[in-house]
Amino acid sequence: MNIILLGPPGAGKGTQAQRLVVEQGMTQLSTGDMLRAARTSGTEMGKQVAAVMDRGDLVTDEIVIGLIAEQLDHDNSGGFIFDGFPRTLKQADALAELLEAKGQSLDSVIEMSVDDDALVARITGRYTCGNCGAVYHDTTKKPAVENTCDECDSKDKFKRRADDNEESLRTRLMAYYKDTSPLIGYYYAKKKLKRVDGLGEIEDVAGAIKMALNL
Numbered sequence: 001m002n003i004i005l006l007g008p009p010g011a012g013k014g015t016q017a018q019r020l021v022v023e024q025g026m027t028q029l030s031t032g033d034m035l036r037a038a039r040t041s042g043t044e045m046g047k048q049v050a051a052v053m054d055r056g057d058l059v060t061d062e063i064v065i066g067l068i069a070e071q072l073d074h075d076n077s078g079g080f081i082f083d084g085f086p087r088t089l090k091q092a093d094a095l096a097e098l099l100e101a102k103g104q105s106l107d108s109v110i111e112m113s114v115d116d117d118a119l120v121a122r123i124t125g126r127y128t129c130g131n132c133g134a135v136y137h138d139t140t141k142k143p144a145v146e147n148t149c150d151e152c153d154s155k156d157k158f159k160r161r162a163d164d165n166e167e168s169l170r171t172r173l174m175a176y177y178k179d180t181s182p183l184i185g186y187y188y189a190k191k192k193l194k195r196v197d198g199l200g201e202i203e204d205v206a207g208a209i210k211m212a213l214n215l
């Protein structure tokens with residue numbers, strides 16, 4: 001099964017994708033994570049996108065479509081979770097073509113809706129493990145042992161994203177409403193869209209996603 005998690009910044013796409021990886025053996029393809037990895041390793045492309053990402057603007061379609069195309073050759077026995085991709089109609093068309101060329105298709109698109117006030121609180125409180133990428137929050141998801149990652153036991157490796165501030169978030173939200181929200185109608189028309197309330201507890205949202213996917 002191949003699915004898209006669609007929603008504004010902070011909707012919980014990464015959090016829920018990580019659960020589906022662990023519980024269902026799916027493969028998470030996050031263009032945000034791929035772009036951050038390119039920045040960390042200092043590639044030309046990483047340098048090119050750094051300022052764009054920190055501002056909260058979208059990286060070009062060509063770059064992110066290229067990143068996804070590279071990943072589709074990998075083993076897909078558990079199914080792909082597209083997290084943060086597609087974000088424009090051009091990316092959505094490209095994904096359909098790429099999957100078709102591999103003899104695959106998209107099964108469902110989960111739209112996670114969360115109101116803007118909650119998104120600000122989530123984004124400004126977020127931090128991740130610099131070793132394994134596990135996602136935490138200052139109030140809603142702290143590690144069981146202070147300064148220690150629940151998933152990989154790394155100590156003092158937590159970090160915050162450069163674009164997790166109110167100014168960048170405003171730009172990211174504008175990009176979502178202008179360029180990405182048209183995908184809601186696009187996938188509705190293709191009968192792929194399933195809506196989930198992303199405002200509940202992490203467990204409840206996970207349950208709603210499983211129900212929507214008949215898992």
Ligand code: AP5
Nearest residue numbers: 009010011012013014015031032059084122126136137202
């Ligand atoms: P990306 O990394 O994709 O960021 P995003 O879409 O802005 O989404 P986030 O990662 O911020 O949020 P999320 O929905 O994953 O929430 P999370 O689970 O972490 O993209 C970053 C940048 O890269 C873009 O701005 C752009 O520049 C570029 N880019 C990436 N893809 C691109 C593309 N396709 N095209 C062009 N450019 C692209 O949760 C957030 C916080 O809330 C966490 O602390 C979490 O613990 C907490 N939380 C989660 N769920 C709940 C809950 N139910 N209740 C309470 N707290 C919760």
